[in-house]
Amino acid sequence: MSSATLSSPVSGGVGLRRALVRNRGALIAAIVLAILLFIVDWVSAGPLTYFDVSFLSSGGATSALAAIGQTIVILSGGFDLSAGAVISLVNVVLASSMDPMAPGASIMLWTAVGIGVGMAVGAFNGFFIAVLRMQPIVVTLSTMFILQGVTLLVMDKPGGFVSPDLGTFYLGDAITGWLPMPLVVIGMVLLAWFWLKGTRFGTALYAVGSDADSAAAVGINVVLVRFAVYVIAGGCYGLAGVFISAQTGSGDPLVGNPLLLSMFAAVVVGGTRLGGGQGGPVGTVFGAYILMIVVNILLVLNVSAYYSTIAEGTILVLAALAGSISHASVLAVQLRAARARLAAWRAGILPSQLERVDRRLKIARPLQDQRSQASPRPAFHLRNAETLRYALPAYVCLIIIVVVTQIWLGRTILNPGYWNSLLVLSTFLAVLALGQGTVILTGGLDLSVPWTIGISGIVLAGMVNGSDVALVYALPTVLLIACAIGFANGFGIVYLGISPIVMTLATNGILQGCALLYSQGTPAGFSSPMLRWFMTARLGLVTPVVLLMVVFVVAAVLLLGRTPFGRRVYGIGNGLRAARLSGIGVERTLILVYMLSAVCAALVGIMLTGFSGQASLGMGDDYLLPSIAVVVVGGALITGGRGHYLGMLGGVLLLTALQMLLAGTTLPYATRAILYGLVVLGAVMALRERRLQ
């Protein structure tokens, strides 16, 4: 928004208008929330009473508080996947350490404990991200795994006790009959934010989020700002954990994890731009409540269970669209461009209608030859120094893991079965890594992977139903469906201007609903013998799918490294505007990228169906975070533009080998989760960003 304000000519003396423009995201979120509240009031039996407002306010408070923290991280240009895990940890810490026999509990003390735990985790994140300059997404993903393990060590099943005093305080009324406490808590956090925003630190925060290099250039201590951001955000998650503890009166080690994805949706619906620099927590609070109130709307409208995820996805898209209505929105720009193109076509002055003459500058050929004669082509490791620096660490760690497996479990390095299993199990992620990796290279993210996998597997199993002949038409059908899914994603992102996270999250929900409707809840059919043979049989020492994987890897490397499409992808990732100005068809390329991602997910769905022999609902759920993790562990930059497919492949092999090592041991799950997180963190140590100049 700041850039929009600067570039649009603001006529004099309209401070109010400027303020409106600057806070447009939050304002629109507030209006959408008001409309939704009105709808709830309209369709439910009685008028909205204070009681309704009070319970709505407590329902959305946990996600609102956590999302405020997430917003601050995102404003600074970061990303925090550990938020949900912090909430669970705080919940079990409180529930396991409060004494049910003690007469009263000190609200201040336990709130401080919760916020303290959150801040400690934030400091851990901040240390690796700010001081060691590692990518936020991997650091916080590792932290998430570590915390999930620690949480299970603290409490391995639901239970424990949280004093009812906490509940009475946090869920009660600040002013009886007028003001519910949750709103006061959120209000106080927001006030603290406004104070912070006014300080030098607040300015520095936005500056770092907009452009870290420029911020450093004007003398801002970027390291300190980043570190502080994660600590503050951790405090917010901690407070959210305290709140949910108060609300539930007990501990559950899994309570916070599902809050993660909706938190991002709340941030984006509230008008904060992913990537940093724009927006703020006020809009986020409205965003969180919009997502929460959808539950009530679905209830009063009695939307069937199968349609509920579809309805949610649609509401998410509509809210995001509403948030972007303006003269400068992507949709409006695209419409204007389309109109201009139409007019140009009518007038016959479109470039394609003109007589085309080659107007390129004539650069003398010999020049190139001379240069190549003068200085010989540099050696391979010099030409690819950048790629090697980011791709090699994964392979080095892979070798270490394999050696450890040999020492710990034996029967590894010389056992062809081990290598075959490693490759077969890696195939799924290797295929996903191309799709997700390409999306990430353009600076996006595809969250619709899980149910694209799911619906592909279900449709395939249903059509094939054990017959090899049916594969002939079932495979193209499934891939076509995937193309359509990818096209829808790309279309929404490119032409409607919806942020990739929101668009693909919505698509994921819609696909889930479609899969349920299609299968009526019980997916029918099973894989055909040929597909099963392909995924599980042995040709000598290897499974047939391994051969396909080799071909796939070669094709993927060529696609990204040697084709115009690949160059356009890197171009877009390095700078959208520069890419557009240098004549790249950004729209077409981006749509193709999302189609590629969907087709890769569909391939995984097909392969998983062959591997398991059947398709099941939710079969893709375990592949979302790993698909992002392998791309980043493989050296790609989450903000786009940098990464090599071979690096991502290294990431896939590393994580799979690590899981195989852990599965071979009899360590408890909690310990495995912690080890997994630590190894991932260690593996990416080498990927640290270079020190800012």
Next chain:
Amino acid sequence: MGIGLKVRRLTLLAGMAACAFGLSAAQAAEKHKIFLSMSYIGNDWQAEAANMVKAMAAHKSLADKVDLQVQVAGPNAQRQIQQINAMVQSGAEAIVVYPISPTALNQVVKNACDKGVKVFAYDAEITEPCAYNVHIDQLEAGRVTAEWLAKKLNGKGNIIAITGVPGTSVDDQRTKAAKEVFAKYPDIKIVGEAVGMWSQAVARTELSKILATRNWDDINGLWMQVGCFTANSMQLEAGKKTSELLPCAGEGSNGGRIQMLPEGTEVEGAASPYAPLGAQRISYASPPYSGALALKLAVEAIEGKDVPKTTILPLPVVTSETIKLCDEGTWAEMKAGCNAFKPSLVSNPGWFASIFSDQTPEIGLAAALVGQPEE
């Protein structure tokens, strides 16, 4: 609020929410308003349980008594809290709930009870004392299956354990009870343990990981919460004969049940590995009919009958000795003792076959598959 406004609202509703709500709103006067709050709907068990609840509500004995509305909370306990609150607000008489967490809902459930709403939890438990619970004894499930396996192995051998979703009390109880049994046999060693998330697909990847550094020949038995069907397929792929399949204590999926039938049994629609193999098995499950039974009990409770706070369902255990194929899968037929369904009727081998209960003559195979009650 004037009558005109009310009418306008109803008209609007009919348009917005399709006809269902408008109709039910008109008839709701005589009917009991009951809500179902499901968890994550994206897995086979949940969907099957939902089908059975809907079939129960549609059965002629309940159809004109019950106005059932089904809502999904997803995996998010926070959402379920709000959902239950909203259900209480909109005048529920009873709420049937698959609790995402046994403890997180306590306060909201207590609040609902205080307003006179009957809350029935199925499959998993709500620890709040005012809630009604309908579930199996998970400790018994772990113990019975572990004892069966120990006996099969004559108290000696290496086993692999595949557990459920870590951090849930169901998984905790089953696994703890089973490990207590195994601890009594010093010669039984758990050589590999992995988290199976109650999914055949996950069981397959986890077993593949474990077997990458091991051999099927080093293993003597399997204890799995879900995954025996997959484990048997994997052994066949690895070149084992059907007579060499390892004893497996595990889930009640129809695929696993069909594999338990003696090899060579004529079964319509069977194709390997979804075929009779004579596998040595004990098959158990959390039965998906528990939601339907909870609904039935909820209606009884509303009508003033005395319903116990806790209904422990009999553990549905089927062994290789008691396995019997159903012809059509009607309730009457299951009552006579059949417990596996033809692949031609149930094409998904992961489908849960423990659908019979003495207490629910209203629902049979058609209920679980498509939500159709018995005649």
